[in-house]
Amino acid sequence: xxxxxxxxxxxxxxxxxxMRATFEHWHTxxxxxxxxxxxxxxxxSRWAACDGGEGFFVMYELQAYETLTSAGYRARLNAPTxxxxxxxxxxxxxxxxxxxxxxxCGGALSGYILTVRLGPRADGxxxxxxxxxxxxxxxxxxxxxxxxHLLQTRTPDIAATAEQKIRGGGDAEADxxxxxxxxxxxALRRLAGGAxxxxxxxxxxxxxxxxxxRGMYSLSHSNTAHDVG
Numbered sequence: 673x674x675x676x677x678x679x680x681x682x683x684x685x686x687x688x689x690x691m692r693a694t695f696e697h698w699h700t701x702x703x704x705x706x707x708x709x710x711x712x713x714x715x716x717s718r719w720a721a722c723d724g725g726e727g728f729f730v731m732y733e734l735q736a737y738e739t740l741t742s743a744g745y746r747a748r749l750n751a752p753t754x755x756x757x758x759x760x761x762x763x764x765x766x767x768x769x770x771x772x773x774x775x776x777c778g779g780a781l782s783g784y785i786l787t788v789r790l791g792p793r794a795d796g797x798x799x800x801x802x803x804x805x806x807x808x809x810x811x812x813x814x815x816x817x818x819x820x821h822l823l824q825t826r827t828p829d830i831a832a833t834a835e836q837k838i839r840g841g842g843d844a845e846a847d848x849x850x851x852x853x854x855x856x857x858x859a860l861r862r863l864a865g866g867a868x869x870x871x872x873x874x875x876x877x878x879x880x881x882x883x884x885x886r887g888m889y890s891l892s893h894s895n896t897a898h899d900v901g
Contacts, residue, residue, distance in 0.1 A: 674812075674819050675776040676714035676896075679734035682771055682823055682849050684787070684887065685763040686726040698759050700893050705900040707732060710748055712739030715896045719785050719889030722857060726764075729787055729889045731851075733780070740770045741828045749833035760838040768843040771823035775805040778812030778819030781894060782853040786860040788868050789885040791847035796877025803876035804850055807867055811852050816859025823849040847882065860888060 687695045696718075704716050712735040721727035739745060752760065767789075792800045801822070808820035825845050836843060850868065854860050866872065870884050878884065 674778050674780045675773055675821055676733040676780065677712075677735040677739075678773050679712075679737035679739050680771045680773055680821075680823050681730075681732040681734070681740070682769045682787075682846065682851075683730045684765070684767040685728055685730075686765045687728060687762060688726060688764070691759075691762045692726075695759060695762065696892070698755050702753065702755055704893070704895045706748065706753070708895050708897045708900045710739075710742075710744045712736065712742055712745070713897060715780070715894065717781055717894040718892045720892045722784065722888040722890050727887060727889070728892075729785065729887060737772050737826070741830060746830065746833070749835050752835050752838060756835070757838060760835055761840070763839055766839055766843045767846055769823070769825040769846045769849060770827050771825050771849065773821065774801055774824050775808050775822040776819075777808040777821075778817075779853070780819055780821070781891065782818045782855050783891055784854050784857045784860055785889050785891070786852040786854075786864055786868070787887045787889065788850040788852075788864075788873075789846040789848070790850065790873055791879045791882035792877050793879045796879070798877075800848070800873075800877030804848075808850075811854075811863070814859065816856035817852060817854035817863070819851075819853040821851045821853075823851070825849070846885075857888065857890075864888075 811820040
């Protein structure tokens with residue numbers, strides 16, 4: 673499996689331009705090392721919107737889905753540092769999905785990533801999973817692209833954490849998430865307009881009643897647990 677474990681956290685948010693430098697300093701030098709010190713956290717990656725806007729995509733790769741409910745992670749979420757307490761309210765339009773990895777092919781990281789948030793029809797879940805799994809295998813070997821991963825949100829039944837409360841309450845969630853990584857952004861744009869277009873996804877089981885949301889991002893920073901140990 674290309675991703676380092678069978679669990680993941682996928683997140684999207686906006687940071688205002690006047691807070692961006694402070695955010696990136698904190699996220700790189702305090703927050704990532706803090707998260708990578710939690711048992712079961714294997715790698716984190718931060719990606720910035722390719723259009724130069726305010727958006728970021730962040731993914732944590734977890735040894736297992738059960739890491740999401742581990743004592744170490746819950747303790748960290750409920751004891752934010754002073755710097756985290758200062759920065760958390762600036763995470764706007766937060767979407768935070770706690771996921772199981774359904775499929776993962778190819779190298780896990782590249783210079784660019786296309787994120788697609790979608791959901792299956794009630795009668796189309798198995799078909800959509802099969803088709804996106806097959807697409808992931810194809811993407812992993814195409815010119816310009818290097819990997820693809822399919823995640824499914826399965827939110828653990830735990831109480832709201834201190835970090836969530838600082839951000840103002842409950843975070844929004846995606847349903848299913850398809851990630852395509854590559855070294856040529858144009859190859860990812862072709863996917864967005866082709867095999868990952870609304871029409872193509874609806875044909876293979878995506879629910880037309882759930883908005884399909886895409887984003888293109890470039891890699892900004894990454895750490896593994898070994899980097900900060």
